[in-house]
Amino acid sequence: MTAATAVPSAPVVARRRGLPPALASALPPLVLVVVALLLWELAVRALEIPAFLLPAPSAIGAEFARLTPQIVEASVATGTNALLGLVISAVVAVLLAIAASGARVVDGMLAPVVVALAVVPIAAVAPVFYIMFGSSSETGRVIVVAIAVFVPVFVNALRGLRQVSPVHRELLRALNITGWRAVRTVTVPTALPFVFTGLRQASSLAVISALVSEYFGGPKTGIGSQITTAASGSNYAQAWAFVLGAIVTGLAFYLVTLALERVVSRHRPSP
Amino acid sequence: MTIIIDTPERLDTTTDAVSVDGVTRIFSARKRGAADVVALSDVSLTVHAGEFVSLIGPSGCGKSTLLRQIADLDQPDAGSVSVFGKTARRARLDQDYGIAFQQAGLLPWRTVSQNIALPLQMHRERGLDVAARVRELIELVGLGDFADRYPDQLSGGMQQRVAIARSLARNPKLLLMDEPFGALDEMTRERMQSELLRICGETGAAVVFVTHSIPEAVFLSHRVVVMSPRPGRVKEVVVMERAGAPVGSDAVRDDAAFFRGVTAVREALHDGAAAGQGVENR
Numbered sequence: 001m002t003a004a005t006a007v008p009s010a011p012v013v014a015r016r017r018g019l020p021p022a023l024a025s026a027l028p029p030l031v032l033v034v035v036a037l038l039l040w041e042l043a044v045r046a047l048e049i050p051a052f053l054l055p056a057p058s059a060i061g062a063e064f065a066r067l068t069p070q071i072v073e074a075s076v077a078t079g080t081n082a083l084l085g086l087v088i089s090a091v092v093a094v095l096l097a098i099a100a101s102g103a104r105v106v107d108g109m110l111a112p113v114v115v116a117l118a119v120v121p122i123a124a125v126a127p128v129f130y131i132m133f134g135s136s137s138e139t140g141r142v143i144v145v146a147i148a149v150f151v152p153v154f155v156n157a158l159r160g161l162r163q164v165s166p167v168h169r170e171l172l173r174a175l176n177i178t179g180w181r182a183v184r185t186v187t188v189p190t191a192l193p194f195v196f197t198g199l200r201q202a203s204s205l206a207v208i209s210a211l212v213s214e215y216f217g218g219p220k221t222g223i224g225s226q227i228t229t230a231a232s233g234s235n236y237a238q239a240w241a242f243v244l245g246a247i248v249t250g251l252a253f254y255l256v257t258l259a260l261e262r263v264v265s266r267h268r269p270s271p
Numbered sequence: 272m273t274i275i276i277d278t279p280e281r282l283d284t285t286t287d288a289v290s291v292d293g294v295t296r297i298f299s300a301r302k303r304g305a306a307d308v309v310a311l312s313d314v315s316l317t318v319h320a321g322e323f324v325s326l327i328g329p330s331g332c333g334k335s336t337l338l339r340q341i342a343d344l345d346q347p348d349a350g351s352v353s354v355f356g357k358t359a360r361r362a363r364l365d366q367d368y369g370i371a372f373q374q375a376g377l378l379p380w381r382t383v384s385q386n387i388a389l390p391l392q393m394h395r396e397r398g399l400d401v402a403a404r405v406r407e408l409i410e411l412v413g414l415g416d417f418a419d420r421y422p423d424q425l426s427g428g429m430q431q432r433v434a435i436a437r438s439l440a441r442n443p444k445l446l447l448m449d450e451p452f453g454a455l456d457e458m459t460r461e462r463m464q465s466e467l468l469r470i471c472g473e474t475g476a477a478v479v480f481v482t483h484s485i486p487e488a489v490f491l492s493h494r495v496v497v498m499s500p501r502p503g504r505v506k507e508v509v510v511m512e513r514a515g516a517p518v519g520s521d522a523v524r525d526d527a528a529f530f531r532g533v534t535a536v537r538e539a540l541h542d543g544a545a546a547g548q549g550v551e552n553r
Contacts, residue, residue: 167376170344174370176363177393185389189380267421268379 055237063241070226071245078222079249081138082210085145086202086253090153092146094195097157098183110154118151126213138221141213148209153198160194161187193268196261203253211246223249286356288445288477289318289341294350296336296503310336312502313350318477320444323468325480325488325495327536333503334481335449341479342370342447354445366394368445369438369476373453375430377422383433384409384418390440408436411470428459435467439474446471446478453483464490465521485540489532490523497539507539 019027037057043049044056051059064071100107122144129140164187172182214224223246230239296311310333318324326334339345340352343359354362362368369390377386384405391401409418412432422430431451438446452460464487471478482488488495492511499506512528523529 165376167372167374168378170372171370171376173344174342174363174368175390175393176366181393185393186378189378192380267423 051236052234055240059237060240060244063235063237064244067238067241071223071242074221074223074226074242075245075249077138078207078210078214078224078246079253081141081213081222082145082206082249082253085142085210086149086199086206088142089146089149090195090199090202093150093153093198094157097154097161097191098188100158101161101187102183107158114151114154117147120147122148122209123212123216126216126218129213130217135217136219138219140218141210141222144213145206145209148205149202152201152205153195156198156201157191157195160191163194164190189268193261193265196257196264200254200257200261203257204250207246207250207253286320287317288320288322288355289316289479290353291316291337291341292351292353294337294340294347294352296333296340296345296347309502311340311347312504314503314505315350316496316505318445318479321475321477322494323471323478323480323492325482325492326498327482327485327488327495328498328503328506328540329500330483331503332498332500334498336503337498338447338449338479338481342368362445366390366441367443368447369441369443370447371431371434371438371449371451373450375422375427375434377430377433377437379422382419382421383414383425386422386433387436387440389437394441396441404440408439411439411473412436412466428455428463431455431463432466435470439470439476442474444476446476446480448478449481450483451480452487460487461521461524467491485533485536486524486529489529489536495532495536495539497536509535509539 040054041057044054096106096110100110125147126140126144129143130137133139168186168190172178172186177185211222211224214222215228219225220229223242226242227239227246230236230242292315294311294314295309298308298310300307314333314337316324316337326337328334336345340347341354341359343352343363352359355367357365357367378389381389387408388401388405391399391404406418409415412435414429414432414436417425417429422433425433431454435451438448452463455463467478468491478491480488480491489511494511495509496505497507497509498504509532511532
């Protein structure tokens with residue numbers, strides 16, 4: 001509560017002191033985090049909370065520092081699965097969206113499939129893929145990511161592909177630009193900001209799916225496997241250190257796609 | 272009723288730029304019970320090569336619809352349209368006209384020069400230096416310093432100039448313009464009108480120009496086609512007098528001939544009985 005009440009006044013103070021705007025906007029959440037961490041640390045010590053319930057942030061930090069190479073390695077393993085699934089699925093989703101926007105038949109065929117994919121319980125299919133591809137293979141995890149990522153990218157891309165304004169449609173006709181050339185010069189560029197909005201939603205989803213799929217078996221390479229291993233070995237601070245690694249990985253995915261979205265949407269109306 | 276128009280002082284032996292013959296366009300009602308809308312009823316019109324013709328009339332009189340028939344963006348239910356002696360469709364496929372709309376319709380992800388280059392890139396001409404032609408067009412519309420800007424960095428008037436430069440890219444002998452200055456403020460609008468006349472003088476293109484504005488039509492045109500709504504038809508064609516001042520100069524706007532033209536078009540629009548000098552009645 002103390003942390004929350006401190007937040008509203010912070011920007012005013014920052015502005016009055018003439019801080020640069022980037023710092024002024026970053027300061028309030030930073031203050032919140034620091035205050036929350038302090039309270040957490042104090043609570044753990046004062047109330048003598050056992051580590052299996054909640055380790056102190058200092059303990060987690062120490063573990064994070066000690067295990068940094070392992071955490072990075074595990075993050076790269078999980079991140080690779082997430083990235084592969086994201087890229088493969090996004091390419092397929094965009095191509096299918098182009099087909100669906102071009103032909104009503106394709107749209108009609110794909111619509112129910114997309115609904116079906118949207119409700120696939122990722123947790124339930126992961127074990128099935130480990131049986132299909134073998135427990136030493138990462139393929140199942142990539143597929144899990146691909147399934148999770150497909151729907152937001154496809155739905156946003158299709159919406160974007162239908163945003164071509166009437167005046168641009170007339171222009172295409174007047175200039176006799178048809179078929180693939182019309183798609184390339186007008187339709188796809190119009191849709192790009194929407195595609196990136198979909199990708200931004202999909203990016204965090206990709207990391208989460210890659211991580212969750214590791215809970216159900218397969219090779220013990222990724223950050224999800226490390227969390228379960230640490231937790232089952234009663235190394236609670238270590239488990240939390242890996243959780244921290246997972247958060248950083250997810251954040252990295254999100255920020256990279258956000259940056260791409262900004263670049264692409266610079267000179268066009270964003271969705 | 273069919274109206275055949277001929278202007279004696281502009282008899283041109285070359286093929287007419289546009290010939291509209293008895294065109295009717297009916298938009299069928301979507302809802303059951305609603306009446307069909309007759310957008311154009313038996314409209315005929317000839318635009319000679321190099322001639323500037325404005326279409327004017329109240330909203331819903333079919334002036335934009337008529338322009339769209341010429342551009343082959345829409346097809347008539349009866350009658351025929353020919354552009355330089357070809358069908359409207361053939362003329363569109365051959366890129367015989369340039370077109371500008373009320374909205375500039377620029378591609379926001381392309382710079383000014385990339386937007387102007389669009390028609391040139393889509394239909395490559397052998398031996399044409401695209402970059403040089405684009406520079407020439409940018410100079411023509413007075414945007415020399417803005418070649419690398421994006422449309423969202425330009426004012427409305429500048430965007431419209433880019434759109435006009437794009438319509439001129441392939442040096443068409445016919446320009447179709449659907450209220451291109453409709454969204455601009457009065458001062459920008461008058462400057463753009465003068466520039467358009469200068470450009471037309473340089474390129475010798477015929478123009479079909481849709482507008483709501485009587486002074487705009489009078490200032491720009493050789494002939495003003497006055498249309499009436501429901502059903503859309505040509506009510507009267509008013510031939511403009513040559514003003515004493517040089518064509519396209521601002522002095523024209525103060526000329527007595529200009530005011531006589533404005534009066535004549537206004538009376539034609541409002542069913543006026545008195546027709547001034549230089550007015551062609553049905």
